[in-house]
């Protein structure tokens with residue numbers, strides 16, 4: 001029962017072989033995270049076509065920066081009317097400009113998640129501290145920190161707040177992810193791929209089938225069997241998403 005809680009298989013890189021990618025993944029659940037107006041529509045279509053693909057909708061901070069406020073508001077209204085499993089991808093990315101605009105809409109999405117009683121899948125590049133502070137201030141309970149790359153102490157603060165961490169295959173080659181997995185309780189860990197990004201090897205297309213590699217590495221770090229890790233992650237998934 002492998003789980004990929006954060007992926008972008010609506011990316012062009014999967015146009016040729018999307019069916020094989022999904023079928024060969026061995027994942028019971030693949031949550032595709034919409035990033036913008038077009039991608040949200042593609043995500044909904046993919047969810048209709050494949051039963052194991054679950055739909056999360058949001059606007060990535062990269063797109064928040066580029067979009068008109070009017071269009072952002074319209075998309076939030078659209079998302080509020082859809083049947084979805086989570087709100088995402090949302091968050092803050094301070095490698096981009098317009099911090100105020102990003103914060104404004106991040107908060108608006110958190111309000112929507114609360115209203116719909118759904119988990120949030122959160123991007124937090126170079127803004128981890130701000131993200132955790134806002135989530136705390138908004139009293140968010142169902143949170144997945146996706147590809148968390150911030151300071152360990154901020155990560156541990158997020159763990160204390162009851163947030164989950166979704167770990168990508170990059171874990172295999174990245175010391176920071178390994179350190180995070182060592183310190184965070186197995187009861188707070190989920191798997192993701194962020195496909196086509198965040199594979200073990202930079203620049204190579206990542207896909208949901210690689211979740212198995214992440215489970216193997218987590219088992220090694222935690223001194224657990226792969227089966228135990230797989231079961232724990234499945235239980236964490238069920239607890240958060242149902």
Ligand SMILES: [Zn+2]
Pocket residue numbers: 006007008033089194
């Ligand atoms: Zn992502």
